Amino acid sequence: MTESSSAVLAGWAPEPFTNAGITHTLHTRGSGPGLVLLPDLPGLTPEVMGLADHLVGAGFTVTVVGLFGDPGRATSPGYAVRSSAGACTSRELRALARRADRPTAEYVRAAARRVRDRVGGPGIGVIGMGVSGGLALASAAEPAVLAPVASQPSTPFPLTPGRRRDLGMSDREREVIRARVTTEGLRLMGLRFSEDTTAPSDRFRALRAVFGDGWLPVSLNNRPGNEAGIGQQEHRVLTSADVETPGHPTHEARAQVVAFLRERLARRPADSVGAGRD
8 A cells, every 4th residue: 555645754844945036845853963855856755755764763853855746745657757847947956957056056055054053063964866966966065064965966967978977066066065175075975876877977977077085986786687686777776675675785875875974974072062061
């Protein structure tokens, strides 16, 4: 039996949030360091909320941003097609534009500041998936973001060689983030399946060329005959059907993400001392 939307969202506190002329609903639950989770198309599916629940259980305060679709609704072919068509024409997302300042990226940075102000600590993490992967990386132009993670980043849609090499951010964002990598030791994490053409290897190489050791790529082997039996059409790493299977590459990749977030968002001694003062 398919879980109802209300059951999928049970325990999550919804709150509308407006910035940059954009309004979405933020769904928040948990305790611990702050984390913003951005869905892939078609939106806040049961799989996305399952990942959110896992992150809450791992010790984070998670805010899921309802960027697309109907919160809690399960994926279907028609629903997926309609969501993808909407993303292609969205002025907020600019899914086809190269080196673009995306209004949604500024919205995500504002949401990150809001979460940081409410949760405290040295900073927060942002996870983006698919069309929101580049938004997670671009969010690192905001100083409150200390742990950006892009899983299968697919924006701009890789229809040309130039788009396949595009970082998913504007030149301005790139330079701010590159400076943070150099001066602050910022690290950005990315995940993809090796044969995934929608999150192309060219993009990961371009990110490495710009951010050097600040770029931490994780590539999961899905070439023909791979030991895990991962199909060549696999795309979603962190919401894979096999992610709950111990020993499966997606299970291990999710564990790597949690470890990265814990390490980057660890409360520093100065924060702990300051928190105890009047």
